[in-house]
Each structure stands twice: as structure tokens, then as C-alpha cells.
Amino acid sequence: MSGQFRKSPLLLLLAALPCLACDTGTVRDAAFHAKRDNYRLVVAGNAGDAALDEKFRALEAWFAAQGPGLNVKVEREDAADTARLAAEFGIEAVPEEFPATYLCCWHPVLRGPVVARRWPGVPAPEEAAFLRGSPALEKARELLPDHWGVVLFSRGDGADRFPEVAGLERAWAANHAPGIGVVAVDRADPREALLVALAGPDAEGEDWAAVLYGKGKLMIPVLAGEDLTTGALDRLFQRLPVPCTCLQQALTPGLDLPLLWDAALDARYDPLAAPQGYAELRLDDGGSGDRTAALVAEIPEPKAGLGLAVLVPLVAAAGLAVGAVLGTVAHARRARKEGGG
Structure with a gap:
């Protein structure tokens, strides 16, 4: 039988890529309906440590009081069980002294957990409040329900790139109502340390800007220095008004940030119709791969920072996988024609 589909590692890769329920609306709208990724705040210490257990219960009660809108779960683990710490949470380097607290998240490329941040000891409930959202994220949270998205802009010590953001x-505002929001991130503010660690190239250095959409999803890549232009930012935002499909979702990777999101924000959520002229991104280029290669070529070189290091490869992987699918489909079509149907 002609035109048989052959198994391909890239096809298997595409099958493994996450796909949100996105049969209606735009990519931006799908992010409001999708389940957010959860972070795990792991308190690791010696089993039977009564003082530690008391501190943990206080921290656990504080998190419970935040309700389901905070995508962080607190857990108590035995420091002696190093195999579980590594396999379940990605905690490979165990400190000599306990207790220690780790913020862990899921790595979408490695398909496993990684440590986003570590602290000695156990934070008091008031010290964990930063996980509800930094000052910048709290401002962005108010803008997200009724805008296409938000630019998080952080000024560094290099050339001023803010005019590029202002231009966008x-x-x-003029061409895509209701427009986008812009929020400044002060990377010198310790309350922004986690956001900078997850998104920013470094604590100093060049200006950078990131696109935030949905319920606090950070789009990849984050743009920094000379890569930060009005045109480059516009290309990222152009992904959001597109009708949502699984392929579109794979080409719009992102990292859900720790952020408290409540029912009042859901009530303000406003579905936005794609502006006239928007359609699903066409990737079928006859199997040549030219269009897919162009998409991958647009990805800037990754800077330092967990968000970039973790997720930039996913964009390239998605592009390559899509190219493989389209090439296979084109091959099957030609085979059917040559075989008389």
C-alpha cells in the first residue's frame, strides 16, 4: 500500500508537546481557560524534627488561606530521602545543613522537575508573601483581563531600549484595540528577585522586555539588548490574536509564573476577537520546510535566566516537529497521486 506514514522521532516529539484546550477563541483567550502550572515549595528537613514541623504547619496554614488562586503548593519532605528529592523535585545538590526550602517547577523540555530557587531554613508566612506576586506582577495582573497582554520592561545599564516598547x-493602541499594557520591573528591588531569576537575563546588564499574557504566562523568548526592538516585540504579540489550535499553542511556549489569581479577575476577563485579517498561521509550505525554518530562525540566541534556558529550545523543537509533520503529509499526498489515489 503506497503512502504509508512512517514513524519519526520528530512526530513523536510533536505528540509530546503540550496542547491546551483551544478549540475556540484566540491563543490569548485559551490561556485564560487553561489550567496553570503549579509550583512546589518544598521544605526539606530531618524526619521527626518537632520545631521544623511546627514552622511547616504555620506555612501550610498560610498557603491554605490563599485559596486555590495561588499556583504554589507547599510540601514537607524528609531530607534523608535524596532519591525522592531528586526524582520528584529535581533537588540534586543537597546542602550539608537542614532545613532548606526549594521552589520547584516542571521543565517542559526535560519533562522533569527543576529547582527555580533555594533558601536556607524555612520562610515565615510573611516572608512567603512574595509568591503571591511581585509589585510588577501585581500591576500586570490588573491589566491582563482586558488587554491583549502586558510588556514587562526592565531598565539596565546599557542603551535605553524603552522607546522600542513605547513604539509598540x-x-x-491604534491598530489592535484595546491594546497592550506596559509595566516597569525594578531589578534592584528584592521583591522582584524571583521574577528576575525566572525571566531576566541577569540582575544587571542590558535592558530586557518580556510578554506576559493570560493568567500570568511569560512568553518565550524574552528580548534583551539589541534583540529588543519594536518589530521583535510585535512578532511576539502577533501570536496572541491568532485563532487557537494545537500547532499554534506549540509555537507559543511560555512559563506560568507564581501569581495569585482570584475569581474577581476571572469576572473581569474579556474575550477579545481577532482583528480583521488575522487567521491561523499557515505552516503548510508544500513540505519544503522553508516557512518552518524561518520561524526557528527568528528566535534570538538565549541569554541567561531560567525562563530562557528552559524554554527557548521548545520553540525550535516545535518548529522542527511541525516541519516533519508537514513533510510527511506532503509525501503521503504525492504517493497517493502516483499510486492513482
Whole structure:
């Protein structure tokens, strides 16, 4: 029988890529309906440590009081069970002294857990409040329900790239109502340390900007230095008004940030119709791979920072997988024609 589909590692890769329920609306709208990724705040210490257990119960009660809107779960683990710490949470380097606390998240490329941040000891409930959202994220949270998205902009010590951000803000206000929001991130503010660690290239250095959408999903890549242009930011935002499909979702990877999101924000959520002229991104280029290669070529070189290091390869992987699918489909079509149907 001609035109048989052959198994391919890239096809298997595409099958493994996450796909949200996105049969209606835009990519931006799908992010409001999808389940957010959860972070795990792991308190590791000696079993039977009564003082530690008391501190943990206080921390656990504080998290319970936040309700289901905070995508962080607190857990108590035995420090002696190093195999479980590594396999379940990605905690490979165990400190000599306990207790220690780890913020862990899921690595979508390695398909396993990684440590986003570590602290000595156990934070008091008031010290864990930063996980509800930093000052910048709290401002962005108010803008997300009724805007296409938000630019998080952080000024560094290099050339000022804010005019590039301002240019995009004006363009989207004029051409894509209701436009986008812009929020400044002060990387010198210790309350922004986690956001900078997850998104920013470094604590100093060049200006950087990130696109935030949905319920606090950070789009990849984050743009920094000379890569931060109005055109590059616009290309990222152009992914959001597109009708959502699984392929579109694979080409719009992101990292859900720790952020408290409540029912009042859901009530303010406003579905936005794609502007006239928007359609699903066409990837079928006859199997040549030219269009897919162009998409992958647009990805800037990754800077340091967990968000970039973790997720930039996913964009390239998605592009390559899509190219493989389209090439296989084109091959099957030609085979059917040559075989007389």
C-alpha cells in the first residue's frame, strides 16, 4: 500500500508537546481557560524534627488561606530521602545543613522537575508573601483581563531600549484595540528577585522586555539588548490574536509564573476577537520546510535566566516537529497521486 506514514522521532516529539484546550477563541483567550502550572515549595528537613514541623504547619496554614488562586503548593519532605528529592523535585545538590526550602517547577523540555530557587531554613508566612506576586506582577495582573497582554520592561545599564516598547504600545493602541499594557520591573528591588531569576537575563546588564499574557504566562523568548526592538516585540504579540489550535499553542511556549489569581479577575476577563485579517498561521509550505525554518530562525540566541534556558529550545523543537509533520503529509499526498489515489 503506497503512502504509508512512517514513524519519526520528530512526530513523536510533536505528540509530546503540550496542547491546551483551544478549540475556540484566540491563543490569548485559551490561556485564560487553561489550567496553570503549579509550583512546589518544598521544605526539606530531618524526619521527626518537632520545631521544623511546627514552622511547616504555620506555612501550610498560610498557603491554605490563599485559596486555590495561588499556583504554589507547599510540601514537607524528609531530607534523608535524596532519591525522592531528586526524582520528584529535581533537588540534586543537597546542602550539608537542614532545613532548606526549594521552589520547584516542571521543565517542559526535560519533562522533569527543576529547582527555580533555594533558601536556607524555612520562610515565615510573611516572608512567603512574595509568591503571591511581585509589585510588577501585581500591576500586570490588573491589566491582563482586558488587554491583549502586558510588556514587562526592565531598565539596565546599557542603551535605553524603552522607546522600542513605547513604539509598540502606541501601535497596538491604534491598530489592535484595546491594546497592550506596559509595566516597569525594578531589578534592584528584592521583591522582584524571583521574577528576575525566572525571566531576566541577569540582575544587571542590558535592558530586557518580556510578554506576559493570560493568567500570568511569560512568553518565550524574552528580548534583551539589541534583540529588543519594536518589530521583535510585535512578532511576539502577533501570536496572541491568532485563532487557537494545537500547532499554534506549540509555537507559543511560555512559563506560568507564581501569581495569585482570584475569581474577581476571572469576572473581569474579556474575550477579545481577532482583528480583521488575522487567521491561523499557515505552516503548510508544500513540505519544503522553508516557512518552518524561518520561524526557528527568528528566535534570538538565549541569554541567561531560567525562563530562557528552559524554554527557548521548545520553540525550535516545535518548529522542527511541525516541519516533519508537514513533510510527511506532503509525501503521503504525492504517493497517493502516483499510486492513482
